[in-house]
Amino acid sequence: MGRKKIELKLIECPKEKSSKFSKRKKGFLKKAEELAILCDTDIVLLVFSPTSKPNLFYPHSRHLSRILEKLSNMSEDEREERLIFRVFTLVAHLKKETIEIPNEKRNYYSGRYNHDFFYYYDKIIELREARELLDEKISILRKWQDPDRVDDLARLTIMEDHLVFNLSLFKNVLGVNIK
Amino acid sequence: MGRKKIELKLIECPKEKSSKFSKRKKGFLKKAEELAILCDTDIVLLVFSPTSKPNLFYPHSRHLSRILEKLSNMSEDEREERLIFRVFTLVAHLKKETIEIPNEKRNYYSGRYNHDFFYYYDKIIELREARELLDEKISILRKWQDPDRVDDLARLTIMEDHLVFNLSLFKNVLGVNIK
DNA sequence: ACACCTATGTATAAAGT
DNA sequence: TACTTTATACATAGGTG
Numbered sequence: 001m002g003r004k005k006i007e008l009k010l011i012e013c014p015k016e017k018s019s020k021f022s023k024r025k026k027g028f029l030k031k032a033e034e035l036a037i038l039c040d041t042d043i044v045l046l047v048f049s050p051t052s053k054p055n056l057f058y059p060h061s062r063h064l065s066r067i068l069e070k071l072s073n074m075s076e077d078e079r080e081e082r083l084i085f086r087v088f089t090l091v092a093h094l095k096k097e098t099i100e101i102p103n104e105k106r107n108y109y110s111g112r113y114n115h116d117f118f119y120y121y122d123k124i125i126e127l128r129e130a131r132e133l134l135d136e137k138i139s140i141l142r143k144w145q146d147p148d149r150v151d152d153l154a155r156l157t158i159m160e161d162h163l164v165f166n167l168s169l170f171k172n173v174l175g176v177n178i179k
Numbered sequence: 180m181g182r183k184k185i186e187l188k189l190i191e192c193p194k195e196k197s198s199k200f201s202k203r204k205k206g207f208l209k210k211a212e213e214l215a216i217l218c219d220t221d222i223v224l225l226v227f228s229p230t231s232k233p234n235l236f237y238p239h240s241r242h243l244s245r246i247l248e249k250l251s252n253m254s255e256d257e258r259e260e261r262l263i264f265r266v267f268t269l270v271a272h273l274k275k276e277t278i279e280i281p282n283e284k285r286n287y288y289s290g291r292y293n294h295d296f297f298y299y300y301d302k303i304i305e306l307r308e309a310r311e312l313l314d315e316k317i318s319i320l321r322k323w324q325d326p327d328r329v330d331d332l333a334r335l336t337i338m339e340d341h342l343v344f345n346l347s348l349f350k351n352v353l354g355v356n357i358k
Numbered sequence: 359a360c361a362c363c364t365a366t367g368t369a370t371a372a373a374g375t
Numbered sequence: 376t377a378c379t380t381t382a383t384a385c386a387t388a389g390g391t392g
Contacts, residue, residue, distance in 0.1 A: 001368075001370040001383070001384045001385050001386085002371030002382085002383065002384060002385090003373085003381080003382055003383055004371060004372075004384085005371090005383090006217075006371070008216055009217070010216065010217065010218075011217050011219075015376090017217075017218050017219070019376090019377090020217060020218060020370090020371085021214070021217075021218040023369085023370065023371090024210070024213070024214045024217070024218070024370080025214065026369095027368090027369055027370075028207075028210050031206070031207050031210055031369095031386095034203070035200070035203045035204065035207055037187055037189065038185075038187065038189065038190050038196075038199060038200075038203070039196055039197075039200040039203070040190075041200065041226065042226075043224070043225065044224070044225035045222070045223075045224055045225075047220065047222050180366075180367045180368050180369085180388075181365085181366065181367060181368095181386080181387040181388025181389070182364080182365055182366055182367085182387085182388050182389055182390090183366080183367085183389075184366090184367060184368095184388090185387095185388070197359075198359080198360095199387090201359075201360080202388090203386090203387080205386095206385090206386055206387075209386090210369095210386095360392105361391100361392085362390100362391085362392085363390080363391080363392105364388105364389095365387100365389095366386100366387090366388085366389105367385105367387080367388090368384100368385080368387090369383100369385075369386085370381105370382100370384080370385090371381100371382090371383085372380100372381090372382090372383105373379100373380085373381090374378105374379080374380075374381100375377105375378085375379075
């Protein structure tokens with residue numbers, strides 16, 4: 001789609017690269033919107049631009065409310081099972097990563113987060129005392145979920161390392177098909 | 180791009196719709212890959228096909244390892260703060276959603292998940308006793324993260340309701356820009 | 359659904375402003 | 376740097392198997 005055919009490889013020139021990026025991103029998002037509208041499909045796009053921060057696009061967002069509706073109609077049993085699963089994997093998480101916080105850092109964190117934080121933190125630390133019980137068994141359960149809801153959504157600016165955590169969620173909670 | 184210009188609106192005929200979907204999805208993924216390669220960009224695509232299960236695509240996946248490397252080079256302080264934050268928001272989560280499990284369901288869940296599960300579950304239930312302390316303060320902290328890593332990734336099959344949770348993460352952890 | 363076909367609409371590379 | 380132009384490559388609508 002241009003006067004010349006271009007080779008599919010990294011554009012070295014940074015100027016040319018960012019120019020091409022904005023052109024192609026525009027076309028790409030248009031395609032996404034067309035696909036979403038024509039085929040009544042939900043699409044979420046996460047794009048890391050080379051220069052600016054990464055963006056999440058949610059074209060055709062009217063569908064999200066439908067998904068949310070479905071979720072809120074979830075049965076008691078489904079909700080309960082979801083919770084169980086979440087708590088269980090949370091424990092697996094603690095088993096792997098909980099660490100002690102030195103006293104001199106407690107004030108710092110308390111100020112930043114919440115004064116009651118360490119009341120809970122110490123309770124959670126207690127869980128570690130028994131965590132060895134689960135050693136091998138827990139390894140298959142590195143999964144978790146979040147209960148919060150989304151009311152509406154379109155585009156979110158995110159940071160790179162957060163992506164990794166999100167991808168991890170996709171992978172660990174939902175299973176993998178290699179493409 | 181076709182013999183006729185088509186109107187940008189939902190294709191009613193289901194047969195035609197799914198045909199168009201697979202054609203356009205293919206082109207769309209190709210565009211994503213081109214953009215990723217040409218501009219050295221990370222792109223993640225989540226597509227709900229009208230018929231089959233939704234898929235997550237991660238074209239040009241060599242970049243993920245770079246992100247992971249960056250993450251693994253995170254400093255001790257950064258890792259610690261991330262953990263604190265995670266635990267804190269986990270408590271917020273428990274505050275909102277923890278529920279009692281009736282005895283007759285314990286066997287069922289124990290069988291499905293793990294025999295030691297309720298040892299932990301009951302400990303977590305204890306946290307609820309003090310949760311009222313946090314009431315208003317906690318409301319701004321409906322955020323969470325996951326510590327697990329992804330080694331490689333390409334395409335994941337996921338379920339619709341899980342998406343909502345993931346989007347929730349994007350929104351709540353990372354801030355929102357309406358598109 | 360999937361592969362191929364051809365005409366045609368679209369996206370875009372390169373150049374101009 | 377960004378917008379416009381224009382030629383061209385590409386994607387895809389409609390069709391058939």
